[in-house]
Amino acid sequence: MTALLSVKNLTVEFTTRDGIAPVIDDLSFDLAPGETLSLVGESGCGKSMTALAIMGLIPSPPGRVASGSISLAGENLLQASDTRMRAVRGNDISMVFQEPMTSLNPVFTVGEQISETLRRHQGLTRRQAKALSIEMLDAVQIPLPTRRINDYPHQLSGGMRQRVMIAMALACRPKVLIADEPTTALDVTVQAQIFDLMRAVGKETAAAIILITHDMGSVAEMAERVVVMYAGRKIEEGYVDDILARPRHPYTRGLIACVPHLLETVSAERPYLQEIPGMVPPLSDFGFMGCLFAPRCNRVETRCWQEKPKVTQITPSQSAACWNLQEAQVRVDA
16 A cells, blocks of 8 residues: 655754764654554654654754655655645644643633634634534544533543544544654543544544554554654564564563563563663664664674664564564565
C-alpha cells in the first residue's frame, strides 16, 4: 500500500553546551492510510521530537532539521512555507498532547476552542462550527454535549479533557492523528476507554494514527506496527504481533519484560518482572558512533563500542539494528 506519511533519513540536530547533538539520527518509517503505528521507547528517546518535526514545530534555534524528508501524500513538508504548514497543522495532521490541561486554553470554553479550529481550517460560520463541535463532543462520548460545550477546561475531569483534545484533533477529519502519550495522566479504566475511543473515531474518520508511548502494553493493545526508538535512533521495526512474539533487539526484549502480562512472551525461563538497568544517555552522547545501548546491554561485545549497528532485515516486515541479534540474521543493509 502506498504510504500516506513517509519519513526518510530524518536527522534533527540541537545545539547544546557540549556541541551539536543529533536528537533524531537517520530515522525512517512509513505510515499507511488507516494504519496505527506506535513509536515506543523511554523518555528522552526522541519520540516527541519526531512528532514535532512532522508538525513543523522544531524550535529554531536551538534545533534544526539537518537532513531527510517528511512527505505527506507526496508533498515534502520540510520544503513547505510557514503559511502552508499552518494550513496543514490541525487540518491534515492533528496532534493530541500528553497533558490536556496545559494544551487547552483555560480562559476559553471547550466549545470555543473546537469551533476556532473549524472556522480557521474549514471556513465554517460560528453557527455551523458550534453545531459540529457539539457533534464531535458527542462522538467522543462526552455526556450532555450541548451543556458541556459551554464548560471551561478546569470544570472537566482529566479523562473528559483528553476527550475534548481528541474531539478537537479530529474535528477537521485529518489524514494523520499524532497521539503523544494521550493516556499517561489517566487512570487505567479511563486509559482503556480513550484507546477504544481513538480506535472507533479513527476508523470512522479513516485517520492514520501515530501513537507515541513508553509502554509496550499500550502498543500491544492499540497498534498494528511499531517502531522502537532508543537515543534518537530506530533500533527495531515490525508488526506488533511479530515484535511481541520474536523481539530481536535486547532493548525491545527489556521493554516487553517490564510489562507483567507480556513478560511470558520473552522470559518463560525467568517468569518475574524485570527492569532495564541504567538510563537513556545524555544528549552529549547522542553522536557516539557505537551502539548507544551498549552500556545497558547484557549481550554487549567489543564491536558494539566501536561501530554503529547497521539495519538487519530479518523478515520482509521486521528489521532491527544490533550487532548481536537474538535470532538469526537474513541480510544487512549498508
